[in-house]
Each structure stands twice: as C-alpha cells, then as structure tokens.
Amino acid sequence: MxxxxxxxxxxxxxxxxxxxxxxxxxxxxxxxxxxxxxxxxxxxxxxxxxxxxxxxxxxxxxxxxxxxxxxxxxxxxxxxxxxxxxxxxxxxxxxxxxxxxxxxxxxxxxxxxxWQLLGRPAPEPRTTAYTISLGPAEAMAEATAKAAHRALLKIKLGGEGDAARIAAVRKAAPASELMVDANEAWTEDNLAANLKACADAGVTLIEQPLPAGKDEALARIERPVMVCADESVHDRASLEALRGRYDAVNIKLDKTGGLTEALAMADAAGALGFEIMIGCMVATSLSMAPAMLIAQAARFVDLDGPLLLARDRDHGLRYAGSLVYPPDAALWG
CATH class of the missing domain: 3.30.390.10 (Enolase-like, N-terminal domain)
Incomplete structure (x- = not known):
C-alpha cells in the first residue's frame, strides 16, 4: 500500500x-x-x-x-x-x-x-485562586465579601495603603487562604511594614513585591511570608539568580514562550527547591488549558482568567466553585 x-x-x-x-x-x-x-x-x-x-x-x-x-x-x-x-x-x-x-x-x-504524548500523568481538577482587583480598601472588602466562599483568593495590591487593604480583605474573608500580588509596587522603604501586615493577616504568599532588577533587599530581610517571583522570572535561565531572594516562582506560559519550556522550567524550579505557582493573564480558556499540565505540580494555582470575562469561548474549561477541570479535547490538547 x-x-x-x-x-x-x-x-x-x-x-x-x-x-x-x-x-x-x-x-x-x-x-x-x-x-x-x-x-x-x-x-x-x-x-x-x-x-x-x-x-x-x-x-x-x-x-x-x-x-x-x-x-x-x-x-x-x-x-x-x-x-x-x-x-x-x-x-x-x-x-x-x-x-x-x-x-x-x-x-x-x-x-x-x-499529556499521553508527553509522558505526563493525566491532569486532575485543581483549586484555583480568584482575583480581587486593586481599589480602595472599602471597595476591595466589598468585592472580597462576595467571593469569601472561595477557598483561595488572590488580592491585587498597589503600594500606598496596602496594609489597610489587606486587613480589610482578611476581615471580609476570614476563612479563605490569601495570596497577594503587589505587581512591583512596593519599595525598600515600605517592604518590612507591608510584609508584617501580610503576615498579621495570615497571608500565605506575596507575589513580586519589588520591581524586577531592584529586588536585592529580599535577600537581606527576614521574610515572614513566602515570596514569589513573577516579573523577575521568565524561563529556566532566570532561575539561578533568584535563589536566596524568592521562595517560589510564578510560571506563566506567555513568559516562558509556551508549554514546552514551561514544563522544563517547572521541573528545574522544583529541583532547585522553589515552590511552583502557575499563573495566567486575563484570557479565555484556550490560554488556561495548557497551563493545567503545570498546575498538577504547582502549590499555587491561579487560572481564573475566564472567570473574569463577560463570556468565555466555546468548549471552555469547566469551573465548579473554585475547582477548575482539565480541558476537553474539543478545546485543546
């Protein structure tokens, strides 16, 4: 034939x-x-x-x-x-x-x-964070109260007034696990005070408190809360320089340049002792689906992008409360 x-x-x-x-x-x-x-x-x-x-x-x-x-x-x-x-x-x-x-x-x-072709285990549902946008403390508390039933919340912070924001958020969601993301907005001058405010509120993880390239202070200060690199980390080549400054790394496929490098980076980060966070941008389920493979080895999963949209694309990921399920073949993979 x-x-x-x-x-x-x-x-x-x-x-x-x-x-x-x-x-x-x-x-x-x-x-x-x-x-x-x-x-x-x-x-x-x-x-x-x-x-x-x-x-x-x-x-x-x-x-x-x-x-x-x-x-x-x-x-x-x-x-x-x-x-x-x-x-x-x-x-x-x-x-x-x-x-x-x-x-x-x-x-x-x-x-x-x-995942079969890559020799990886079949992905299982994971608990994803739900993001609370930055705003005045009162507005963030109100938004948090509506999401307080969720197991994991990611709180966007922005510098001045962050101690009041995180205290208000914790009061509005006493049972939720909290992560915060400062998006490079803190400085060396307010770093210690903001770390303490987060520790006092029982925050589990702080994402990128200082600007990338200006984060040396993280190696010199006691970190009462786990600190995660985002803008300071991109692919495997950037991991070694983070040792001593960060406890975790946020892997995003848009930074790594795809699933191929993201999987290799997750393996390398784990071998170096970093906790793994899988993150996302605000996008449809087509962006989230490949990241579900990384989510299997991640301590922190932040794949709530479609939940923030007015609508998702057809065959989107299934979300049940805070659980996100692996993609159907009709969507991806």
Missing part, C-alpha cells in the same frame, strides 16, 4: 478582543477587555490552536505578536516542530501561541491527549 504524504502545515493567526466583566485593575492600570492573539496551525484537515496575551510590561503588543507569528509561516511549512521552535523564536507571548497550537495539532493528529 502506498502511503499518502502529509501536507505542509498552514497557519492562520488573528487578534481577538474579549470583554471583561466590569473592569480589572492592578498597580499598572485598569482594562476592560482581554486582547489575545490566536494561532491556528492545520495539517491534513486537522487544526491545533494556541492563544497568547502580549504584555506591555515586556514591550509586547498584539500587533507585534501577530506579525511574529505570521513570520513563521515558511518555517512551519518546511516542517519545523515544537522543539525546533524554541530556538527559532524568542521566549514570549508569540512563541507561546505557536508552541501550544503545535502541541494541540500533535495530539489531535495522534488521536491522543497531549
């Missing part, structure tokens, strides 16, 4: 806008929609999809990410795979979309789930 050769991979990419339910505020500003870039790679009548969120903090824009993805049409047609993609594109949002799309295509062509 003569085999039919596979056709070349084709690529389609586009920018999509998904309204946020209300607004979402962190120390760097407020937004009312999630702007994502979707890559679709097709071969032999099968299509794999990936989604990314270009982040201005790292100089990324949706238009630039779209162009970077489209520029990979010829290499894809020539047969570049996920492993070769790691060297062909820099880490970042654009590579993430393509990496996850290729993984999805690989699974769908094999008629298997991606």
């Amino acid at each position: 003569t085999s039919i050769p596979s056709r070349a991979v084709s690529l389609v990419a586009r920018i999509e806008r998904w309204p946020i339910a209300g607004s979402f505020t962190i120390s760097r500003g407020t937004k009312t929609e999630a702007v994502v870039v979707v890559a679709e790679v097709s071969q032999d009548g099968v299509t794999g999809r990936g989604e990314c969120v270009p982040y201005p903090r790292y100089g990324e824009t949706p238009e630039a990410a779209l162009s970077a993805i489209q520029a990979m049409q010829a290499p894809l047609a020539s047969g570049i795979d996920r492993n070769a993609l790691q060297a062909a594109m820099p880490a970042g949002a654009a590579r993430n979309a393509l990496d996850c799309a290729l993984a999805d295509l690989e699974a769908k062509r094999a008629g298997a789930r991606i």
Whole structure:
C-alpha cells in the first residue's frame, strides 16, 4: 500500500478582543477587555490552536505578536516542530501561541491527549485562586465579601495603603487562604511594614513585591511570608539568580514562550527547591488549558482568567466553585 504524504502545515493567526466583566485593575492600570492573539496551525484537515496575551510590561503588543507569528509561516511549512521552535523564536507571548497550537495539532493528529504524548500523568481538577482587583480598601472588602466562599483568593495590591487593604480583605474573608500580588509596587522603604501586615493577616504568599532588577533587599530581610517571583522570572535561565531572594516562582506560559519550556522550567524550579505557582493573564480558556499540565505540580494555582470575562469561548474549561477541570479535547490538547 502506498502511503499518502502529509501536507505542509498552514497557519492562520488573528487578534481577538474579549470583554471583561466590569473592569480589572492592578498597580499598572485598569482594562476592560482581554486582547489575545490566536494561532491556528492545520495539517491534513486537522487544526491545533494556541492563544497568547502580549504584555506591555515586556514591550509586547498584539500587533507585534501577530506579525511574529505570521513570520513563521515558511518555517512551519518546511516542517519545523515544537522543539525546533524554541530556538527559532524568542521566549514570549508569540512563541507561546505557536508552541501550544503545535502541541494541540500533535495530539489531535495522534488521536491522543497531549499529556499521553508527553509522558505526563493525566491532569486532575485543581483549586484555583480568584482575583480581587486593586481599589480602595472599602471597595476591595466589598468585592472580597462576595467571593469569601472561595477557598483561595488572590488580592491585587498597589503600594500606598496596602496594609489597610489587606486587613480589610482578611476581615471580609476570614476563612479563605490569601495570596497577594503587589505587581512591583512596593519599595525598600515600605517592604518590612507591608510584609508584617501580610503576615498579621495570615497571608500565605506575596507575589513580586519589588520591581524586577531592584529586588536585592529580599535577600537581606527576614521574610515572614513566602515570596514569589513573577516579573523577575521568565524561563529556566532566570532561575539561578533568584535563589536566596524568592521562595517560589510564578510560571506563566506567555513568559516562558509556551508549554514546552514551561514544563522544563517547572521541573528545574522544583529541583532547585522553589515552590511552583502557575499563573495566567486575563484570557479565555484556550490560554488556561495548557497551563493545567503545570498546575498538577504547582502549590499555587491561579487560572481564573475566564472567570473574569463577560463570556468565555466555546468548549471552555469547566469551573465548579473554585475547582477548575482539565480541558476537553474539543478545546485543546
């Protein structure tokens, strides 16, 4: 029997806008929609999809990410795979979309789930954090009270007045586990006081209190609460410099440049003794689905992006209270 050769991979990419339910505020500003870039790679009548969120903090824009993805049409047609993609594109949002799309295509062509092909255990439901946007203490307490039934809350902080914010939030959610995310808004001058306020409120984890590149004070101060790197960590190459300053690392696929590097980074971070957090940007379930593989080894899971949207895409992840379930094949992987 003569085999039919596979056709070349084709690529389609586009920018999509998904309204946020209300607004979402962190120390760097407020937004009312999630702007994502979707890559679709097709071969032999099968299509794999990936989604990314270009982040201005790292100089990324949706238009630039779209162009970077489209520029990979010829290499894809020539047969570049996920492993070769790691060297062909820099880490970042654009590579993430393509990496996850290729993984999805690989699974769908094999008629298997991606974790089977990667030799990983099947993902199980995990408890995800739910994010409370930054605002005045009273407003944050009111929003927290509505979410106080959730097991894990992530509280956005912003610098001045954070001690009052976290105290008000704790009062509004006495039974929830709390994480806080300062998004680089603290300084060396208020670091100790804010750490104490978080410790007094029983906070479990503090994410990126100081600006990346200006976080040396974390190595010189007693840390009464676990401190997690976010903007200070991107991929495996950035892990070694964090030792002594951070206790945990936040892995985001838009930073690592996709699932391929994220899985390797999670393994490396665990070997170095870091606790693992899997995080996300505000995006649809297509962004969250690959991250569910990292969530299996993570102490902290923050994959609530779709819960913050006015609506999610078809076949989105299933959320039951604070539990998020692995993706169906119709969504990804």
